[in-house]
Amino acid sequence: MTITEKILAAGSDKKKVAPGDFIECNVDIALANDVTAPLAISEFKKAGGKRVFDSEKIVLVPDHFCPNKDIKSAEQAKILRDFAKEQCLTHYYDVGRMGIEHALLPEEGVVLPGDVIIGADSHTCTYGALGAFATGVGSTDLAACMITGKVWFKVPATIKFIFNGKLNKWVTGKDLILYLIGDIGVDGANYKAMEFSGETLGKLSMSERFTICNMAIEAGGKAGIIPADKKTLDYVESRAERPYEIYENDRDAKYEKVIVYDCSKIEPVVALPPLPSNRRFVKDVKDIKIDQAVIGSCTNGRIEDLRLAASILKGRKVHPDVRTIIFPATQKIYLEALKEGLIEIFINSGCAVSTPTCGPCLGGHMGILAKGERAIATTNRNFTGRMGHPESEVYLSNPAVAAASAIAGKIALPE
Numbered sequence: 001m002t003i004t005e006k007i008l009a010a011g012s013d014k015k016k017v018a019p020g021d022f023i024e025c026n027v028d029i030a031l032a033n034d035v036t037a038p039l040a041i042s043e044f045k046k047a048g049g050k051r052v053f054d055s056e057k058i059v060l061v062p063d064h065f066c067p068n069k070d071i072k073s074a075e076q077a078k079i080l081r082d083f084a085k086e087q088c089l090t091h092y093y094d095v096g097r098m099g100i101e102h103a104l105l106p107e108e109g110v111v112l113p114g115d116v117i118i119g120a121d122s123h124t125c126t127y128g129a130l131g132a133f134a135t136g137v138g139s140t141d142l143a144a145c146m147i148t149g150k151v152w153f154k155v156p157a158t159i160k161f162i163f164n165g166k167l168n169k170w171v172t173g174k175d176l177i178l179y180l181i182g183d184i185g186v187d188g189a190n191y192k193a194m195e196f197s198g199e200t201l202g203k204l205s206m207s208e209r210f211t212i213c214n215m216a217i218e219a220g221g222k223a224g225i226i227p228a229d230k231k232t233l234d235y236v237e238s239r240a241e242r243p244y245e246i247y248e249n250d251r252d253a254k255y256e257k258v259i260v261y262d263c264s265k266i267e268p269v270v271a272l273p274p275l276p277s278n279r280r281f282v283k284d285v286k287d288i289k290i291d292q293a294v295i296g297s298c299t300n301g302r303i304e305d306l307r308l309a310a311s312i313l314k315g316r317k318v319h320p321d322v323r324t325i326i327f328p329a330t331q332k333i334y335l336e337a338l339k340e341g342l343i344e345i346f347i348n349s350g351c352a353v354s355t356p357t358c359g360p361c362l363g364g365h366m367g368i369l370a371k372g373e374r375a376i377a378t379t380n381r382n383f384t385g386r387m388g389h390p391e392s393e394v395y396l397s398n399p400a401v402a403a404a405s406a407i408a409g410k411i412a413l414p415e
Helices: 003-011 037-046 071-087 101-107 122-130 139-148 173-184 199-203 206-214 230-237 303-313 331-339 342-349 399-408
Strands: 022-026 029-033 058-061 116-119 133-136 150-154 158-164 193-197 223-225 257-262 269-271 279-281 292-296 323-327 374-377 393-396
Touching: 003 022, 003 116, 003 133, 003 193, 003 223, 029 037, 029 101, 029 139, 037 071, 037 139, 058 071, 058 101, 101 122, 101 206, 101 331, 116 122, 116 139, 122 133, 122 206, 122 223, 122 230, 133 223, 139 150, 158 199, 173 206, 173 257, 173 269, 173 279, 193 199, 193 206, 206 223, 206 230, 206 303, 292 303, 292 399, 303 331, 303 342, 303 399, 323 342, 331 342, 374 399
Parallel strands: 029 058, 029 116, 116 133, 158 193, 158 257, 193 223, 292 323, 292 374, 374 393
Antiparallel strands: 022 150, 269 279, 269 393
16 A cells, blocks of 8 residues: 555554545544634534534634734634634634644644644645645535544545656755646646655755645645655654654555656746646746735745745845735744844845735735736745736745845846
């Protein structure tokens, strides 16, 4: 079996599962946010739910419209707050303690290798970087899980993606996943487990691995997963709040297909609207002026991302026509950036620095685009109207390219 099949077999108390099997699986962590939890809570109560199956396994993080932008978002957040108190949830993170959920949970040791994790948010696949099976579900599926502790799956087939070769300058995990999505398309891995490996991937930091798994859904993937190695264990050992189990692929594991990439042929990438698959090398994109740069999100808001952006911005000013907004993904990341002097670099260069929030990524707040405006962003989606007006545009890149573009006033490579 593949690592994905082994995790799902263990979670469903079976010796073996195969692609296409329908299973009922025990869930280790079930997650929701201020957009998706209120509906799940409503359905939980409609179904007669009194107590959640395990108060330590339900995680609520109000991060999409928080700090609240209006009365409606405040009421949504209050539903989470009240439910967390009523159910005595261990893992509820309010403003001041919260971060963007998919950066916060690994940082806090809540999600771990070998887990089965569901979240009422499509980018739950991020946690696959830990060697876990993590996938997004609907709010009603989450409601059922909150009662039973279980969820049903069709076991996905696995596509293996192997990254070999030396990385070129300014190429990051974000570029690798954007290149891959451009290669196979936004439905190229529809309902497949996307397993990432190879000598180059093994050298990537945990931050970059989270970025790659985060965007598995942008290729239609049911989950992204990276087998745990020493870097994974080094990351989780000091954080893990409970025991965990490492799973490895069998030598005779069967894959639907195997795709190999030579990273020496990949250069910094930008995804043009309206899809993450619409990728180009930055060097081939000419004179696309921007009005806004967004550096942050669950995809690229970790400390390494901020360090990379700061290395470009240090001693320089952002273009006077460009609004540049920095979103540290968690409070700990914000504090670390402050201690390292990164916040000072950002402010001196003319950036605005925000408290952790999903913010403009989903057209939430703190950076909405007007008609005709363009943004370059380290976020994960550039669908029509994603960051505001339907006639605005979003271009996706890594933090170095976003910072260089903010300085140039147009999409550009770092000097």
